[in-house]
Amino acid sequence: MATAVLAVAAATGYALLGHEAPDFALHAVGGSNVRLSEHRGDVVVLSFWGSRCGQCRTQLAALDRSFKTYHPAGLQVFGIDVDDDQGGALDFARTQALGFPLLLDPQKAVARSYLVDNLPMTILIDRAGAVRQVHRDFSSKFEPAYLQQLRVLLNE
Amino acid sequence: MPHVAHPLRFLAPQAAALRLVALVLGMLWLAPLSAWAQSAAVPPATAAPAASAPAGASTPKAQPNPSGEAPAASATAPAAGAAGAGAATEAATDTRGLDQDIQGLKKDVVDLNRDLFVLEEELLFPANTQVAVFISMDVGDFFQLDAVTLKIDQKEVANYLYTPREVEALAKGGVQRLYIGNLKAGQHELVAFFSGQGPHERDYRRGATLKFEKGIGAKYLELKINDRQRRQQPEFEIKDWE
Numbered sequence: 001m002a003t004a005v006l007a008v009a010a011a012t013g014y015a016l017l018g019h020e021a022p023d024f025a026l027h028a029v030g031g032s033n034v035r036l037s038e039h040r041g042d043v044v045v046l047s048f049w050g051s052r053c054g055q056c057r058t059q060l061a062a063l064d065r066s067f068k069t070y071h072p073a074g075l076q077v078f079g080i081d082v083d084d085d086q087g088g089a090l091d092f093a094r095t096q097a098l099g100f101p102l103l104l105d106p107q108k109a110v111a112r113s114y115l116v117d118n119l120p121m122t123i124l125i126d127r128a129g130a131v132r133q134v135h136r137d138f139s140s141k142f143e144p145a146y147l148q149q150l151r152v153l154l155n156e
Numbered sequence: 157m158p159h160v161a162h163p164l165r166f167l168a169p170q171a172a173a174l175r176l177v178a179l180v181l182g183m184l185w186l187a188p189l190s191a192w193a194q195s196a197a198v199p200p201a202t203a204a205p206a207a208s209a210p211a212g213a214s215t216p217k218a219q220p221n222p223s224g225e226a227p228a229a230s231a232t233a234p235a236a237g238a239a240g241a242g243a244a245t246e247a248a249t250d251t252r253g254l255d256q257d258i259q260g261l262k263k264d265v266v267d268l269n270r271d272l273f274v275l276e277e278e279l280l281f282p283a284n285t286q287v288a289v290f291i292s293m294d295v296g297d298f299f300q301l302d303a304v305t306l307k308i309d310q311k312e313v314a315n316y317l318y319t320p321r322e323v324e325a326l327a328k329g330g331v332q333r334l335y336i337g338n339l340k341a342g343q344h345e346l347v348a349f350f351s352g353q354g355p356h357e358r359d360y361r362r363g364a365t366l367k368f369e370k371g372i373g374a375k376y377l378e379l380k381i382n383d384r385q386r387r388q389q390p391e392f393e394i395k396d397w398e
Contacts, residue, residue: 025317033302033317 015115016131021046021123022113026080026103029093034078034101037129043070043153044125045077048116051088056120059138060098063122066150067100073154074127078103082111082119122146126153277336285338286374289314289346293326295383299360299390301326302352304379306335309344313337326381334379339370348379350392366394 016022021044025035036044047063049056060079067077077100081089086104093102105111114123117136124133133149135142281288289306301323306314314335318326326332346366354360368375376397384391 025319027317033319035317035319035322038319038321 014131014134016123017134019131020129021125021131022110024110024113026105026110028101028103029090030101034103036078036125039076040129041127042074042076043127043150045075045150046114046123046125047077047079048082048111048114048119048121048123049079050081050119051083051092053119055138057092057096058140059120059122060092060096062138062140062143064096064098064100066147067098070150070154071099075150075154076100080105080110082106082108082116124149124153127156281336281338283374284372285340287335287337287339287344287370287377288333288374289335289348289377289379290331291326291334291379291381292329292331293323293381296323296327296381296390298355298383298388299350299381300353301350301381304334304351305349307347307349308337308339331378339375341370341372344368344370346377346394348392348394350379350381354390355388360390362390362392364392364394366396368396 021036023035023037025033028034045063045066047056047059049060063077063079067075079098079100079102081102082105083089084106086106089102089104103110114121120135120138122135122138123131126132132153135146287308291304293301301318303315303317305312306316316334322332344367346368347363348365349361349363351359351361364379366377368377378395378397380393380395382391382393383389
């Protein structure tokens, strides 16, 4: 198990793989605040995105489908907007009506703590709060593999 | 607005060193116990061959019997069964004992962790320089807390975002330690900014200031959010625990 995790870490070069996910608290577009540590016990998907990124919107729509399917099984999804100007995120939230919260990180402190170097970037966190998978891009052809990883985490 | 990490993280090197020492001590302490637990776990595994040995030993005794009748074998069977049952009971007793030992060990680890935490706090925040700021809320009908920013001597020392669950916990009477740090003796100023939703769901931002004298002992301050029924407004105050 540890060997596999190390192998993946080496393959992707993502330093947080296998480590505890850094905790954070952020404002949500809806108004309330969200703290990651309150969702320990759930499988959490963090999707870092920006309003100017076309792939990000496609990915958020795909994540919304997954969220609606697997939320009863303990899946939480948070879209984290890293725009300086929050207007784009607010417009997107109004038009798309996503089922999961969109969080605002204008100071990019959370993005820095998760070493975000590409948008969209998706991080899968297991029920114990450890970072298990990272995806630095999104394409619809990756979706089955991504769903497979999600099911594995949900079944643990 | 990002969550501000626990104050201990500002002194991470010292805390990390302490934790490392604790870990090494813990491992040294646990190693003999672990070895003992393994050795204690062996008897049930070896008990089965030991129990089967008498049954196997009875077979040569039965072979010389010229009649080759079954009674010899049937006589050894109850003996083997009794031995097996005895071994199983012994194994069950051993397992129960092992469970109790493991529970005791877990309790010791929890106690050790608590002692280390206290030790860490005493080392990092000695009583003569320690300043701790707490926050509490009474009722909270007129104010829905969103965030608190804390400044001591014009320097921001804490910035905390509250989730609905945390606000609920405060409204139920919980007290949160918002900040712990060190200050030298003398005059200091504490400023707290509270933001959230006030009456009629309007955005609300208020501040409270306290000038306090830090003496030789530890200083405890409390940010209190109260409802002022007569004015239908929230009230913010800072209490100095003497």
